[in-house]
Amino acid sequence: MKIHTEAGERHVLAVTVDNEAGILAKITGLFSARGYNIESLTVADISADHALSRITIVTSGPPAVIDQIIAQLDRLVPVHSVTDLADGGAHVEREIALVKVAGTGDKRIEALRMADVFRAKVVDTTLTSFIFEITGTSDKVDRFIALMRECGLVEVGRTGVVAIARGSEAL
Amino acid sequence: MTEMSGADMVVQALVDLGVDTVFGYPGGAVLPIYDALFKHPTIKHILVRHEQAATHAAEGYARSTGKPGVVLVTSGPGATNAVTGITDALLDSIPMVVLTGQVPTTLIGTDAFQECDTVGITRHCTKHNYLVMDPDRLGPILHEAFYIATHGRPGPVVIDIPKNVQVATGTYSIPNRIDHKSYRPQVDPDAAAITQAAAMIAAAERPIFYTGGGVINAGPDASAALRQLVALTGAPVTSTLMGLGAFPADDDKWLGMLGMHGTYESNMAMNRADLIIAVGARFDDRVTGRLDAFSPDSKKIHIDIDRSSINKIVPVDLAIVGDAGRALDALIAVWGDKGYKARDLGEWWRRIDGWRATRCLDFPEKKEDGAEIMPQRAVKALFDATRGRDPIITTEVGQHQMWAAQHFHFDSPNRWLTSGGLGTMGYGFPAAVGAQIAHPDRLVICVAGEASLQMNIQEMGTVSQYRLPVKIFILNNQWMGMVRQWQELTYESRYSNSYSDSLPDFVKLADAYGWTGIRIDNLGELADGIQRMIDTPGPVIVDCRVAQLANCFPMIPSGAAHTDMILQPNDITGTMDDEAKALV
Ligand SMILES: Cc1ncc(C[n+]2csc(CCOP(=O)(O)OP(=O)(O)O)c2C)c(N)n1
Ligand SMILES: [Mg+2]
Numbered sequence: 001m002k003i004h005t006e007a008g009e010r011h012v013l014a015v016t017v018d019n020e021a022g023i024l025a026k027i028t029g030l031f032s033a034r035g036y037n038i039e040s041l042t043v044a045d046i047s048a049d050h051a052l053s054r055i056t057i058v059t060s061g062p063p064a065v066i067d068q069i070i071a072q073l074d075r076l077v078p079v080h081s082v083t084d085l086a087d088g089g090a091h092v093e094r095e096i097a098l099v100k101v102a103g104t105g106d107k108r109i110e111a112l113r114m115a116d117v118f119r120a121k122v123v124d125t126t127l128t129s130f131i132f133e134i135t136g137t138s139d140k141v142d143r144f145i146a147l148m149r150e151c152g153l154v155e156v157g158r159t160g161v162v163a164i165a166r167g168s169e170a171l
Numbered sequence: 172m173t174e175m176s177g178a179d180m181v182v183q184a185l186v187d188l189g190v191d192t193v194f195g196y197p198g199g200a201v202l203p204i205y206d207a208l209f210k211h212p213t214i215k216h217i218l219v220r221h222e223q224a225a226t227h228a229a230e231g232y233a234r235s236t237g238k239p240g241v242v243l244v245t246s247g248p249g250a251t252n253a254v255t256g257i258t259d260a261l262l263d264s265i266p267m268v269v270l271t272g273q274v275p276t277t278l279i280g281t282d283a284f285q286e287c288d289t290v291g292i293t294r295h296c297t298k299h300n301y302l303v304m305d306p307d308r309l310g311p312i313l314h315e316a317f318y319i320a321t322h323g324r325p326g327p328v329v330i331d332i333p334k335n336v337q338v339a340t341g342t343y344s345i346p347n348r349i350d351h352k353s354y355r356p357q358v359d360p361d362a363a364a365i366t367q368a369a370a371m372i373a374a375a376e377r378p379i380f381y382t383g384g385g386v387i388n389a390g391p392d393a394s395a396a397l398r399q400l401v402a403l404t405g406a407p408v409t410s411t412l413m414g415l416g417a418f419p420a421d422d423d424k425w426l427g428m429l430g431m432h433g434t435y436e437s438n439m440a441m442n443r444a445d446l447i448i449a450v451g452a453r454f455d456d457r458v459t460g461r462l463d464a465f466s467p468d469s470k471k472i473h474i475d476i477d478r479s480s481i482n483k484i485v486p487v488d489l490a491i492v493g494d495a496g497r498a499l500d501a502l503i504a505v506w507g508d509k510g511y512k513a514r515d516l517g518e519w520w521r522r523i524d525g526w527r528a529t530r531c532l533d534f535p536e537k538k539e540d541g542a543e544i545m546p547q548r549a550v551k552a553l554f555d556a557t558r559g560r561d562p563i564i565t566t567e568v569g570q571h572q573m574w575a576a577q578h579f580h581f582d583s584p585n586r587w588l589t590s591g592g593l594g595t596m597g598y599g600f601p602a603a604v605g606a607q608i609a610h611p612d613r614l615v616i617c618v619a620g621e622a623s624l625q626m627n628i629q630e631m632g633t634v635s636q637y638r639l640p641v642k643i644f645i646l647n648n649q650w651m652g653m654v655r656q657w658q659e660l661t662y663e664s665r666y667s668n669s670y671s672d673s674l675p676d677f678v679k680l681a682d683a684y685g686w687t688g689i690r691i692d693n694l695g696e697l698a699d700g701i702q703r704m705i706d707t708p709g710p711v712i713v714d715c716r717v718a719q720l721a722n723c724f725p726m727i728p729s730g731a732a733h734t735d736m737i738l739q740p741n742d743i744t745g746t747m748d749d750e751a752k753a754l755v
Contacts, residue, residue, distance in 0.1 A: 018353060021302065022290060029295050064482060071479035077299040077319055080353040 008061035010039070012085040012093060012163045013070065014171060015055040018078040019045055026076060027055060036069050037061060040095075040138070040160030052080070056162050058138075083171050085163050093163040097141045102129040103152030111151040118144045129154075177306035178203035178337040181270065184313035185214055187345060190241050192217060192232060192608055194225040198245025200272025200285060203337035205243075217608055217637060220629040222249050224601035226256020227627070230265045231605030234588045235563055237390060239266035239320050240605065246272045247285030250331075251292065255595060257327045258296040262592025263413060264388055266325035268316050269297075275335035276304055289331045298326030299354075304333070306341030318349040323356025324477040325388055356476060360493030365501040366509075368448070368472050368489055372502070373511040375446035377469075377519045378406040381429065381458075384413030384591065385451015385476060385495045387584045393496030394418070394584045397450065400503050405513035407523060409437035411452050412576055413591040420580035426523065427532075430458040431727050432573040435531035438725075438733040440523055441466050449473045451495040454484040455592070456729075456754075464732030474498045531725045531738055532577055540695030546571060546646045546717040549697060550578040550618065553644060556701045562614040563588065563606045567599035567623030570652035570723045575618040577723075597626030600643060604630055607639045614642070614705065621647040621714075622671050631684040634710045642704050643712045645677060648719045656722045661747045677714040684710075691715040729754035 017023050024043055031038050039058040046054045059069060066084065073082045085091040099120070101111045104127075111130060115122065120134035134144050138161055145156055165171070175183065181204050185193070194217045197205045208216050219225040222244045229240025240260075244253050250271040260267045274283040290302045299319050301312050309332070316328040372378055380401060386393050394417040401408055401424050408418045409429040418425055427434035429441055438460075441447065447469045452458070454473075459465045462484065471487040473480075474495055481490045491498055536545040550571075564579055565588040566572040572589055581587050588606060590598035603617040617624075624645060634641050654669040681688030687707045691700035691714070704711045725736045730751040 022294060025291070026294055033295050064486070068479065068483055071481075071483075075324075075477060075479050077351075077354045 006062050006065075008063075008065060010058065010060045011066050012091065012161060013057045013059060013073070014083045014085055014163065015057060015073055016046075016080040016171065017053050017055060018080070019047075019051055019053045020078055023053070023078050024055075026078070027057075027073070030072055030076070031059075034068075034072065036065065042160040042162050056160070058161050081171055083165075085165055090166040091163050092166060093137050093161050094135055095138050095141050095159055095161050096133065096135050097145065097156060097158045098123070099132045099134060099145060099148055099153065100129060100155040101132065101148050101152045102154045104128055107151045111148060114144075114147050114151070120144060173343055174340055175343055176203065176207070176338060176340050177309055177332065178207040180306060180309040180341070180343040181313065181332065181337070182207040182211065182214065183343055184310055184345075185241065188314065188317050191215060193241045193243050194219055194228045194232070194605065195243030196222050196225060196245065196249060198249050198272065198285070200246035200274060200334050201243060201249070201270070201337075203334065204270070204272070204332075216243070217604075218633065219601065219604075220632050221627060222252035223255050223597065224604070224627045224630045224633070226253050226260065226267070226269065227595075227598045227601035228605030228608070229267050230256065230260050230263070230598070231565060231588050231602030232609045233265050233267060233605075234387075234602070235585050235606040236609045237585065239268055239317060239325075242267065242269040244269070244271055245285065246274055246289065247287045250287060250289040254292060254296060255593075255597075257293055257329065259590055259593040259595045259598060260327040261296050261298065263590065264325050264384060265327070266320040267327040268320050269327060269329045271329060271331045272337070273302070273331045273333040276333045277335065279333065289329065293329045296327070297329045298324075300329040300331065302331045302333075303336055306336050306339045307344070309336070309341070310344045311346050314346050315349055315351065318351065319354060323354070323358070357478075357492045358476070358494040358497060360474070360491045360498040360501055362501070364489060364491045365498065366505050368491060369502055369505040369509060369511060371446055371470060371472060371489065372404055372406070372448060373506070373509070373514070375406075376514070376516070377444045378404065378446040378448065378516075379440050379444045380406055380408040380448050380450065381410070381441065381452055382408065382414045382417055382450045383411040383452025386414055386417040387451075389451065389494050389496035391584055393494075393499060396496055396499035396503060398422075400499055400506070403503065403506055403513060405516050406448075407440055407520075409433070409441065411455065411458055411591070412589060414452060415576060415587045416581035416584040419582035421582060428576055430455075431460070431729070432577065432723055432725065434577075435529050435725055435736055435738065436523055436526040438727065438736060439526045442733040443522065444469045447471045449475075449487070450499065451475060453480040456484070459485060460727045461730055461732045464734070466733075529738060531736075534721075534724075538694070540693065542694045544691070544694050544697055544715065544717045546574050546648065546721050547578055548694070549646055549715050549717055550574050552697050552701055553616070553618070554579045556698065556705060557614060557616070560614045560705075562586065562616055563603075563610060565589065565599040565603040565606060565615070565617045567617070567619045568594045568596045568653075569620040569623055570648070570656065570721075571618055571620045571646040573653075573723045574646070579618070596620075596623035600624060601627050601630050603641050603643070604633055604639060607641050608637070615640075616642045616644055619643050619645045620652065621645050621649065621674055621677075622651045628680075631680070631686065631710075635685050639710060640708060641710050644704065645712065645714050646717050647674075647677070647714050648717050648721065649674065650719060652721075653723070659722065660728060661752055663746060677712050681712040686710040686712055689713045
């Protein structure tokens with residue numbers, strides 16, 4: 001007997017929650033307990049009185065599963081709202097990566113040239129290394145990192161996706 | 172606003188919340204609360220013999236009264252022992268508040284004596300939980316916890332209280348009105364959806380009501396509304412294990428329970444229906460059988476308080492989020508406003524009567540006095556003997572549970588207490604204790620298996636201490652019968668570890684605890700033995716020896732369709748393919 005799993009499409013969920021101890025464990029635990037995917041998850045306090053956090057979750061699954069994920073999140077006591085950003089039409093997604101590249105000579109020059117094309121900023125340099133800061137969609141960040149692999153990539157740190165719907169409305 | 176110790180605040184909050192009973196067990200980390208409870212004039216503390224039993228007793232109390240059950244246990248092992256009952260309450264949507272002691276805040280995280288991460292451990296088996304770090308928060312948190320446990324889909328809430336928070340003083344405050352920031356369950360159904368649902372019911376040719384524990388949770392009025400709507404529409408009714416009692420079993424619209432050990436007529440009617448009206452039921456795998464064959468030609472309306480239950484397993488045509496009782500009331504109102512009349516469902520009922528004619532709950536038996544007792548017969552005799560006494564029946568888990576569900580009949584809600592979602596052996600006896608505490612004068616009977624009973628048998632002491640007249644009726648087949656049945660069906664009768672070896676002498680055990688023990692060996696002794704049990708004022712254990720190898724039918728084997736029910740023992744094959752074996 002084989003165990004098979006269903007493929008699905010990518011969704012970005014914005015979840016506002018009470019900024020209380022254990023909330024992140026509650027959310028991530030829900031995903032692991034019910035077998036949902038997390039591609040990335042970011043969280044930070046977003047209100048002046050530190051009462052609310054916004055969690056952005058990139059997940060994937062067939063439509064029925066995405067529906068379940070939203071309903072399951074929504075019924076958690078500390079969750080205020082859950083929004084599927086794809087549902088509301090256009091939205092903006094960004095991710096930041098810090099990319100350390102080490103090398104000398106041609107490779108170093110090539111790295112710098114490509115960073116320029118990608119509008120990555122140099123935030124630190126030594127004679128033998130750069131740290132680039134790149135902001136963009138996950139796709140763009142992926143492509144930049146793939147190129148840097150050829151130019152002496154030694155370390156990457158990524159934030160995961162934050163996203164927000166276009167237009168004047170709030171969630 | 173008065174200054175008092177955290178422990179006093181806990182007790183004050185319980186009083187203010189109308190709590191009359193707490194099931195618990197003391198220990199170092201809750202001693203301040205125990206001291207505050209010492210000789211308390213209104214709150215009765217029931218000392219159990221194991222914390223798991225405290226949680227099941229609280230469930231029994233809650234399920235039989237509709238009020239939340241309250242549990243008090245110490246840190247570490249006290250809290251971990253409570254986890255099974257907390258999870259049971261989560262899966263069966265039972266309102267429960269569990270207070271756990273915790274090491275002082277200054278020691279949290281140091282592996283202190285009897286420290287465990289209670290909020291971490293219970294995070295995913297509670298509806299919500301709290302760690303209280305400040306005594307001033309105790310009042311608001313306790314009030315909020317009771318609100319959360321009892322509103323929307325009910326469930327267990329844990330409040331973990333460090334010992335220094337119990338000792339420290341602060342101000343006790345009560346929130347004026349619980350207006351939770353984020354938790355606002357939708358109780359009123361959408362009016363347009365109700366109108367549409369009524370039209371769908373009025374137009375259906377083969378409708379069926381499929382009801383569940385949500386109707387019981389919505390209160391006795393919801394059960395009354397269900398009866399009224401069924402009478403108006405003339406449609407048949409089936410129910411899940413958790414929903415038994417919401418609709419009277421002696422009504423001719425009643426088809427019996429559905430699902431794995433449900434009746435043939437219920438499962439066939441679900442399969443052939445053109446409209447299913449699911450009310451407070453969640454399409455559990457024990458109910459649906461093979462999903463791709465589940466009721467293929469029906470439209471489905473799903474009424475549920477929990478949006479995440481809708482479209483979780485079976486996609487439905489019309490979703491109605493709301494309280495079952497309010498939704499049923501709204502349907503009745505619209506039915507009247509629109510002047511709908513019950514359709515002629517004669518053809519549908521003729522088909523149902525055809526399925527009923529299989530008499531799927533019949534079982535072979537010998538009738539002479541010396542004959543061995545068929546377990547089904549024992550349940551039927553128990554039902555006949557207790558008719559008119561409005562008993563509360565609890566069960567353990569296994570074949571006896573299914574036989575009780577099939578052959579004991581209920582005409583009102585809150586009389587049937589069983590562990591459905593988690594299927595917890597060891598639930599039934601302590602649940603009977605909780606129900607008896609709540610209803611001191613009622614006849615409370617736990618229908619038990621000899622194996623399950625041993626999981627919380629220590630509670631005999633609790634029963635003796637509080638002089639509770641609880642009756643335990645053991646269907647003693649000397650097997651973990653349900654396990655043996657599956658081994659027959661799936662593993663060619665290789666009975667791996669399913670024999671109940673080295674059983675105690677239950678009659679002597681009764682004696683040891685100051686109970687009455689009765690043993691019933693054959694059919695001739697059955698009626699008398701049961702009558703003696705009922706007539707004995709105190710607690711009684713009945714060791715009813717039943718046919719050892721009887722199996723529970725009808726049965727939909729796991730992974731099979733409703734139409735593939737096994738009706739008779741000789742339909743059994745003894746092997747299964749891996750796909751079927753992998754299902755529970
Ligand atoms: C705590 C727990 N452990 C294991 C099981 C699996 N299980 C289900 S029924 C059963 C056998 C129950 O035997 P008994 O209580 O004698 O009831 P019978 O089936 O014989 O009526 C077992 C082991 C369970 N449901 N709960
Ligand atoms: Mg048994």
